[in-house]
Amino acid sequence: MTPAPDNDDALAAYLAGDPAAVRAAAPPEPTEAEWNSVRARAAARLPRRGRRWPTVAALVAAVALVAVGAALWPAQPGAPESANRPAPVPAPPHDPLAEFDVLPVVRAEEVVLYRVPGAGALPVGAPPLAGELVLATVDDVEFMAPHDLWPQTLTGAGDAPMLFAKSR
Amino acid sequence: MLAPLLLALPVWPVASCAREDKPVSVTVVVVLATAANAQVDPKLKELAKEVQKRDPKLTGFRIVAVESKSIPVGDSATIALADKQSLLVKINKQKDENGRITLELAPPQMEAISYACACDKFFPIVTPYKTKDGEHLIIAVMAKPCTGKK
Numbered sequence: 001m002t003p004a005p006d007n008d009d010a011l012a013a014y015l016a017g018d019p020a021a022v023r024a025a026a027p028p029e030p031t032e033a034e035w036n037s038v039r040a041r042a043a044a045r046l047p048r049r050g051r052r053w054p055t056v057a058a059l060v061a062a063v064a065l066v067a068v069g070a071a072l073w074p075a076q077p078g079a080p081e082s083a084n085r086p087a088p089v090p091a092p093p094h095d096p097l098a099e100f101d102v103l104p105v106v107r108a109e110e111v112v113l114y115r116v117p118g119a120g121a122l123p124v125g126a127p128p129l130a131g132e133l134v135l136a137t138v139d140d141v142e143f144m145a146p147h148d149l150w151p152q153t154l155t156g157a158g159d160a161p162m163l164f165a166k167s168r
Numbered sequence: 169m170l171a172p173l174l175l176a177l178p179v180w181p182v183a184s185c186a187r188e189d190k191p192v193s194v195t196v197v198v199v200l201a202t203a204a205n206a207q208v209d210p211k212l213k214e215l216a217k218e219v220q221k222r223d224p225k226l227t228g229f230r231i232v233a234v235e236s237k238s239i240p241v242g243d244s245a246t247i248a249l250a251d252k253q254s255l256l257v258k259i260n261k262q263k264d265e266n267g268r269i270t271l272e273l274a275p276p277q278m279e280a281i282s283y284a285c286a287c288d289k290f291f292p293i294v295t296p297y298k299t300k301d302g303e304h305l306i307i308a309v310m311a312k313p314c315t316g317k318k
Contacts, residue, residue: 115235128195128236132211133308135218136289142268144282160218163293165278167304 135160189241189262192269195310196247196255197290198232200303215292215308222294226304238314249276251299255307256280262313263287269311276305287312 013021030038097103108126116127141161143153153161199212201219205228208216212229219226232250237257239245244258253276260282261270268284275281276297285291290308297305 129234140286
C-alpha cells in the first residue's frame with residue numbers, strides 16, 4: 001500500500017526507495033480464513049472433471065448399440081435384404097442308381113450265405129450246406145471228458161455217433 | 169538265477185502257436201423231427217436213418233435253418249436255433265495231428281459237452297427240446313478250418 005499523499009515524508013521516502021518506507025507501505029498478509037475463501041471461490045469457478053463421465057459413457061453406449069444392431073440386422077427373419085434375395089433352388093433328389101446303365105447282378109460264386117432259412121432254393125449264392133449231411137463215423141469223433149450222456153452216443157456197431165438226449 | 173528263464177522257455181512256443189491259430193468255420197444245421205409225417209429232406213437221409221435207429225417213431229425230418237460262422241480258437245459264438253432256442257459253440261482247439269477240431273457245445277436243456285471231430289463231418293445231437301407242435305429239435309454241427317473265403 002503506498003503512503004497517503006498527505007504524508008509527504010513517508011511518500012518521499014517510499015518514492016526514494018527507502019526500504020523501511022517500502023516495508024512500512026506493504027499491505028498486511030491475508031489471514032488463513034481469507035485464503036480459504038479465495039480458494040473456495042476459485043474452485044467453484046473451475047469446471048468439474050467428474051461431470052464428463054456421463055457424457056462419455058452415453059457416447060460409448062450409443063456406439064455399441066449401433067455396432068450390435070448392424071451385426072444382427074442381416075440375421076433378422078424377413079429382413080429387407082434377405083427378402084430381395086432369390087429363393088434357393090432345391091437340390092435334385094439323389095439317385096443312388098445314377099451310375100448304372102444296367103444293374104449288375106452278382107454271380108453265385110461271389111456270394112457266401114452264412115445263414116439260410118430251411119432248405120429251400122435261393123436265387124443266388126452258395127448255401128452253407130451244399131449237399132447231403134455227411135455224418136462223422138466212430139473213427140472221426142473223440143469225446144473229451146466223461147459225461148452222463150456219452151453212453152447214449154453209440155447204439156451198435158456201424159452206427160454213427162450221435163448224442164441222443166431223452167425228451168423230458 | 170536261471171530258474172525264471174527256464175520257466176519262461178516252454179511258454180514261448182505255446183504262445184507262438186496260439187497266434188498262428190486261424191479261425192474255425194462252424195456250420196450248424198437246425199433240424200426238426202416229427203412223428204406226424206414221413207417227409208424227409210433229401211439232405212437229411214443219412215441223419216434220419218441214424219436217428220430212427222434210436223427212435224423209430226421219428227419219421228419226418230426237415231431243415232429249419234443252416235448257419236455258418238467263423239469263430240477264432242478260444243472264442244465262442246451263439247447260434248440261433250428254432251423256437252428262440254440257441255446253441256453256444258466254443259472252439260477249444262485248432263485241428264490236431266489227427267485232423268480233429270475240439271469244440272464245446274451247450275445245446276438247449278443240456279449240459280455243455282466237449283468233443284473232437286474230424287473236419288467236414290457232422291456230429292448230430294438230438295436235444296430234449298420239443299416245440300409246442302411236438303417236433304424234436306436236432307442239431308448237426310460241423311467244423312473245419314477257415315479257407316479264407318469267408
